[in-house]
Structures are given as structure tokens and as C-alpha cells.
Amino acid sequence: MPDPQKLLKTLELARCKILQTAGRSGHFLEPQKVDDIFVVGDLHGNVSNFQAIYKKIELDKHPGRHLVLQELIHGVFRYPQGGDKSHQLVDLFATLKCCFPDRVHYLIGNHELAQWTGKEILKNEEDLNRLFDRGIEEAYRDYATEIRTAYNSLFAICPLGIRLPNRVYICHTLPSTRRMEQFSLDFVKQEEFQPEDFQTGGKVYANLWGRDTTAENAAEFLKRVDADYLVCGHIPCEKGYEFLCERLVVLDCAKVPGGYVHIHASTNYSPSTFTSIAFVIS
Structure with a gap:
């Protein structure tokens, strides 16, 4: 476990690096100097899968290679007293962002939104936000409040969408057909959102909670983000990935x-x- 005082400095530096990422426009990112890109998610605290992909891609040997990590928090891995260990992936992301500031990116999902805004999210009748908080408390004790605040500061500025030069768009999910009319790329490019955007039915909420993955809805979304292909998370897949259209x-x-x-x-x-x-x- 990292020293909490050093971690706080790393998290603050990572926050600065996110804001300074080449190609960033608000919560939208067009990565620069990219040869190829690996997208991994939803990870939900699975450190083993993270370690496997990080070892595979050898970022230090490929200067044009980028990595996108998606939805890191709220997993099944627990500390002895029951706290969620998934904050460890946020710590690892922060370290990588400091090492490869323009090449490692964090796409938040609905779980980060729920944690950051305090919206209750339950699974198997367990409060995932509270389990995450307990994990921070078990790991960092007296520094838990400061570190929780630092995590929320990261979540607030991470991208909602990434578009590659070859017109592939990467995001957590897409709004439902009913909410699509209010969605635009100009909205994603905003630096600041309004409180109502995070509430049920709001624009950020719709961009992170929608489950309408029909070909027709995907086509409309792609038209709105000026892209041809879409990479998402959010939908459980038994085999690790699925082409829905x-x-x-x-x-x-x-x-x-x-x-x-x-x-x-x-x-x-x-x-x-x-x-x-x-x-x-593998």
C-alpha cells in the first residue's frame, strides 16, 4: 500500500496531468501522437487483469501506444474488515498518468459518477459507495477523508468520450433513445456541468447509465459524435466482449x-x- 502522504501528491499531480492532456477539450479527448491504443474495461477493481494487460502492452517500449482504462471502482475484492479494495486501481492509474501523461487515460462510468455525487448504488443489497469508503478507511486510516476527496477531484475531470483519428469513439455507454435528443458532442466538450446534469435524466447521467445498444440508437449516437465505430463498457459479457451490432x-x-x-x-x-x-x- 502506498504511503498516504505520497499518494496524495501523486493524485494531485495526476489531476494536473489530466487537465493538461494533449487533445483535451473539457470532458472530450482526441489523443495526440497515437499509433495504437488498448482499451480495457470495465475493470471494477480487478488488479490481476490490469496487471496482465499492462505487462502485455509494454508502454515504455512503444512511444505511440496509448492505454484507456474504464470504470475502475466498485468490485468484489475485499479487505479483511470488508472494505472494497478497488480504490487500488485508481492509485495505479494515477501513477501511470504521471509516468505517461498524454498516453494513459481514465474513462469514468456510472459507478464513479455514483461515488463522486453520492448517489446510492446497490448490488446484492450492499451499498457500493459505502464499501468503497470503508476500503479507503481500512487502507489509509487517518488520511481517508483527504484521499476520498482527491479521488472525487479526479472523477470530476476525467473524460466522458475519446475519439480516435480513424473515427472510433470510446465511451462508457450511450444515452437511451429517449435521452438521445438532448445529447451533443458540444456538451461533452464543456469544462463544467450543472448539478442537474448528474441527476436521473440529466445529460451526464444519461451518458453513463443508458443501456439502449440497438443498431439504430448506436447509429444515431455515432452521427452525433462524428464517428463510425463505438467501443463501450457497462453491459456484462460472459466472454469478456460482445459485438452488439x-x-x-x-x-x-x-x-x-x-x-x-x-x-x-x-x-x-x-x-x-x-x-x-x-x-x-490470456
Whole structure:
């Protein structure tokens, strides 16, 4: 476990690096100097899957390679007193962001939104926000409040959407058909949101909680973000990934097998070649 005082400095530096990321516009990111990119998620505290993909991609040996980590928190891994250990992945992200500031990116999901805004989120009748807080308390004791605040500061500025040069868009999920009309890329590019945007039915909420993955809804979303293909999380997948239509793949890296995609930024994908980008961690 990192020294809590050093961790606080790392989290603050990572926050600065997020704000300074090349290609950032509000909560939208167009990565710069990218040859290829690995997208991993939803991780939900699975450190083993994170370690496996990090070892595989060798960021230090590939200066044009980027890594996107998606939905890191609220997992099944516990400390002896029952707290959630998933904050460890946020710590690891912060360290990587400081080492590779323009090449490692964190896409938040509905779980980060719930944790940061205090919206109750339950699974198997357990309060996941409270379990996350207890994990921080078990790990960092007297520094828990400061570290929790630092995590929330990170969540508040992480991107909601990433678009690659070859028109592949990466986000947690897409708004439902009913909420699509209020969605625009200009909204994602905003630096600040209004309190109502985080509430049920709000624009940020809709962008992180929607489950309408039909081909028609995906096509409308892609038109609004000016992209051709979509990589999402949010939907559980027994085999680690699933192509829900010819232009949409969803990833699930919380269990084994864990799914990821490897995208070559110079490749203009077709519906048939797009299906070649997904893999499971081995």
C-alpha cells in the first residue's frame, strides 16, 4: 500500500496531468501522437487483469501506444474488515498518468459518477459507495477523508468520450433513445456541468447509465459524435466482449475472461475488420 502522504501528491499531480492532456477539450479527448491504443474495461477493481494487460502492452517500449482504462471502482475484492479494495486501481492509474501523461487515460462510468455525487448504488443489497469508503478507511486510516476527496477531484475531470483519428469513439455507454435528443458532442466538450446534469435524466447521467445498444440508437449516437465505430463498457459479457451490432463492441474486464480491444489508429475499419479488434486477456 502506498504511503498516504505520497499518494496524495501523486493524485494531485495526476489531476494536473489530466487537465493538461494533449487533445483535451473539457470532458472530450482526441489523443495526440497515437499509433495504437488498448482499451480495457470495465475493470471494477480487478488488479490481476490490469496487471496482465499492462505487462502485455509494454508502454515504455512503444512511444505511440496509448492505454484507456474504464470504470475502475466498485468490485468484489475485499479487505479483511470488508472494505472494497478497488480504490487500488485508481492509485495505479494515477501513477501511470504521471509516468505517461498524454498516453494513459481514465474513462469514468456510472459507478464513479455514483461515488463522486453520492448517489446510492446497490448490488446484492450492499451499498457500493459505502464499501468503497470503508476500503479507503481500512487502507489509509487517518488520511481517508483527504484521499476520498482527491479521488472525487479526479472523477470530476476525467473524460466522458475519446475519439480516435480513424473515427472510433470510446465511451462508457450511450444515452437511451429517449435521452438521445438532448445529447451533443458540444456538451461533452464543456469544462463544467450543472448539478442537474448528474441527476436521473440529466445529460451526464444519461451518458453513463443508458443501456439502449440497438443498431439504430448506436447509429444515431455515432452521427452525433462524428464517428463510425463505438467501443463501450457497462453491459456484462460472459466472454469478456460482445459485438452488439456491426459498429458497436462492449467490453467487460471485471472477471475472467476479461475483454479488451487493440485499435490501430491509422486503420480505417470496415464492419468486417472492426470485429478483429477484440480479444481476451490470456
